Amino acid sequence: MKTKIIICAAGLLAILPGAICGVTPDARRDAAVEAIEKVMPAVVNIATETIVRRTRNPFEELLWEFYDPYYRRQPSRLYSLGSGVIIDEDGYLVTNDHVVRSATRIAVKLHDGREFDCDRVATSAKSDIAVLKIRCKPGEKFTAVKFAAPGDLYLGETVLALGNPFGLGGSVSRGILSSKNRRPPSANEPLDVADWLQTDAAINPGNSGGPLINLNGELIGINVAVYREGQGIGFAIPIKLVLETLSDIFTPESLKSLWFGARFKAGESPPSVAEVQPGSPAEKAGLKSGDIITRLNGKPMRSFLELVRELVSTGPQKDIRLDLLRGGAAQTCRLQLIPESEVFNEKLVQSRLGISVQPLTDETAERIGITSTDGLLITAVEKNSPAAGAGLERGFIITELDGEPATDLLKVAKHLYTKKKGETVRMQLLVTRRRGAFITVQPAVAQVDVR
Incomplete structure (x- = not known):
């Protein structure tokens, strides 16, 4: 009987430790409260300021010239609020692209009251995701989700x-x-x-x-x-x-226009390779999908964010050693990053389509009689090239390529690089024609085979 009493008493102590010690558990502290306490230090309030510069009409231009500097319309300012969450202890955070799009200044306030300015690092309008970096002192750390x-x-x-x-x-x-x-x-x-x-x-x-x-x-x-x-x-x-999206936009290419050619899986530790671009420095170094990167130049890698930062900080044309695990076996790859402009440029466009292009300038747009400079101006067309066969001519303006704005020569060249020989690209064009003293501009569509 004595043994049973001791066992029961021991069970009671195990079940009610707080009651025996005189401490009553707080019934309010459920899983939700604990989750909030864990995450709230990583949540930030975002404030943005956007300067809107209005385009002046001809009458306003006349007043500007006559009264300047007395007649001035100050650009209006728009303010908005949003939220974000820190994803890396070095101060990288994620928010919606629409929260910070077009903002000229971005500031964040942390849960503890500290305030910082932020830089926009990478964005994706398609998925509505933006990555920001808090401007902080070297070595300053933050709570991450x-x-x-x-x-x-x-x-x-x-x-x-x-x-x-x-x-x-x-x-x-x-x-x-x-x-x-x-x-x-x-x-x-x-x-x-x-x-x-x-x-x-x-x-x-x-x-x-x-x-x-x-x-x-x-x-x-x-x-x-x-x-x-x-x-x-x-x-x-x-x-x-x-x-x-993080894996797509947080890359050496998007951060510093350095061609690496491999994408990492976000959220894994240590980081692993998701895919490798054919012909890239990563592929030439022997990197393969599924490789787990353990060290970069001897430094342990904890996350893909850290790995990409270290790649970028190494800079172009510098030797990089990657220690990795492939199927459980240790291996090493050596490579160098290449400035994208050395590969993805006008020469690549010319080699794939047979046209020479250049960005549309304000002067050229004004001469043609259009208000936008969003597009690439065709300056030459090779004879017997795919572009010539599709009817493209000197003076045409490419506004879209396969549904994407053709405003950046680098992006257009990178898109063409991914195309195989014989594949077709669809162009939205502005066709300019001179008729006496007048220039007409009409929209058009062209299908061009890649060579």
């Missing part, structure tokens, strides 16, 4: 939306995951409602760019929109799409 595993979602699970609604500072709303994204991503379409997570957690103006987290305190999405026609319907970009 942890990524959830892509696809690790349960319909009906509790989710928490954190952010800065209506500019009221850090706040939290609670709901459930009502729906996952409903369709596979399309290469040429911007992401929309069918690609997003749906939640009934309140997402209001100012919440955009803030984190949607699970009860483990892991990032499962980036708040993006609220459906105004209904109640309790908010949307977030799924973590899978966020990580894919």
